[in-house]
Amino acid sequence: SRTQKLDDYIAADFSKQKSTYLEGVHKDILQRASAFLILKDSKASFTIEGESPKSKRAVRWGLTIGQAGKNPLTKEELLRLQQLVIENSRFVKMGFRKQGGFIGEHDRTTGEPIPNHISARWQDAEQLIDGLIEGCELLLATDIDPVLSAAKVAFGFVFIHPFADGNGRIHRYLIHHILARKGFSQQGIIFPVSASILDHINDYRKVLESYSQPLLDFIEWKATKDNNIEVLNETMDYYRYFDATRQAEFLYGCVSDTINNIIPEEVKYLEQYDEFKRFLDDEFEMPDNMVALMVRFLEQNNGKLSKRRRENEFAALTDDEVVDIGSKFQEVFEDSVM
Known part of the structure; x- marks a missing residue:
C-alpha cells in the first residue's frame, strides 16, 4: 500500500543522486571500489545465512552479482544461480523442491519441526515461480519504481522458497537483477545492498517475520516421518498475493543507506x-x-x-x-x- 515513507523515498530520486555522485569519482577509484564492494556484498549475503565462505567461493558469487541483470529471469536461470550458490551439492537436493519446506527449529527431544516460516507447497512452487517470472517481466516493461519492483519480486521469491537451499542469496541477487534491468544501477557497478541488509539484520528479520508469522495461523500442516512439514490445505494464493509495503520500505531504507553511506565511505x-x-x-x-x-x-x-x-x-x-x-x-x- 502507498505510505508517506514510500512517497518520500520515491521523491528523493536515489538513482539520480547516485549517478550524480559517481560522476565526480575518478574512474580508477570507482573501478576499485566496485570490485571491493561487490565482494563485500557477496560475503555479506553469505554472512546473513550464517555462513563464512572461503574467499574463492565469495569471489565467485561476487562475480555473479556483478553480472546481475545480464540474463533474463527464467526458471533455468534460477537453477543456474542455485548451482553457483551451492558449491557442494552432495547433501542438498538441487532444483525445485519435491518435498515440504520450512524455516525454523526442531524440538530437541522429539525432533518435530517448530516453524517460523512455512514455504509454499512443493506442488505449487513451480507454478508460483512461473507467475513470479511473468510478474517480473510486466514490472520491467512498465515505469513502476525500480525499488518497489525489486521488493515485490525478491521477497516474493524468498517467501515461496522454491529450493531446498540457496533461496536467501538468490533472493538478494534478484534485488540486484531488478535494479540493473530497470537501469537504477549499472551492471558491474557498485551497489552493495546486502552489506546494508547485514548492517540492519534485526530489521531484516522483522520484515521477513511480518509476513511469515501471521501466515502460520492460516496454514494447516503435519510433521512428516523425517520431521519435515506437509501442508494440508490450499495455500497458493498466500504466496501469489501479498502486501509488500513493509518489505519495500525496508529495501528503500537499505538503498538510501547504500547511496548515502556505504558507497561514499568506501x-x-x-x-x-x-x-x-x-x-x-x-x-x-x-x-x-x-x-x-x-x-x-x-x-x-x-x-x-x-x-x-x-x-x-x-x-x-x-x-x-x-x-x-x-x-x-x-x-x-x-x-x-x-
Whole structure:
C-alpha cells in the first residue's frame, strides 16, 4: 500500500543522486571500489545465512552479482544461480523442491519441526515461480519504481522458497537483477545492498517475520516421518498475493543507506589510501605490497606500528621514520579506519 515513507523515498530520486555522485569519482577509484564492494556484498549475503565462505567461493558469487541483470529471469536461470550458490551439492537436493519446506527449529527431544516460516507447497512452487517470472517481466516493461519492483519480486521469491537451499542469496541477487534491468544501477557497478541488509539484520528479520508469522495461523500442516512439514490445505494464493509495503520500505531504507553511506565511505577510504600510498612512495619508494602491509598493520594497532612489525617486516625503517609514518597515517585517515 502507498505510505508517506514510500512517497518520500520515491521523491528523493536515489538513482539520480547516485549517478550524480559517481560522476565526480575518478574512474580508477570507482573501478576499485566496485570490485571491493561487490565482494563485500557477496560475503555479506553469505554472512546473513550464517555462513563464512572461503574467499574463492565469495569471489565467485561476487562475480555473479556483478553480472546481475545480464540474463533474463527464467526458471533455468534460477537453477543456474542455485548451482553457483551451492558449491557442494552432495547433501542438498538441487532444483525445485519435491518435498515440504520450512524455516525454523526442531524440538530437541522429539525432533518435530517448530516453524517460523512455512514455504509454499512443493506442488505449487513451480507454478508460483512461473507467475513470479511473468510478474517480473510486466514490472520491467512498465515505469513502476525500480525499488518497489525489486521488493515485490525478491521477497516474493524468498517467501515461496522454491529450493531446498540457496533461496536467501538468490533472493538478494534478484534485488540486484531488478535494479540493473530497470537501469537504477549499472551492471558491474557498485551497489552493495546486502552489506546494508547485514548492517540492519534485526530489521531484516522483522520484515521477513511480518509476513511469515501471521501466515502460520492460516496454514494447516503435519510433521512428516523425517520431521519435515506437509501442508494440508490450499495455500497458493498466500504466496501469489501479498502486501509488500513493509518489505519495500525496508529495501528503500537499505538503498538510501547504500547511496548515502556505504558507497561514499568506501570511495573516501580509497582516496585516503591513495594519498597515504603516495607519501610512502615519495618518501621511501615503498612497493605496493609493503604499502598494503603497512596500512593493515596500522589499522590493526590504532595507527601505530607494533614493536614486532618494526623488528621484522619494517626493520629497515628508523625510529624517526616510523614516527613520521604514524603521524601521516593519523593525518590522512583521521578517525575513519580506527
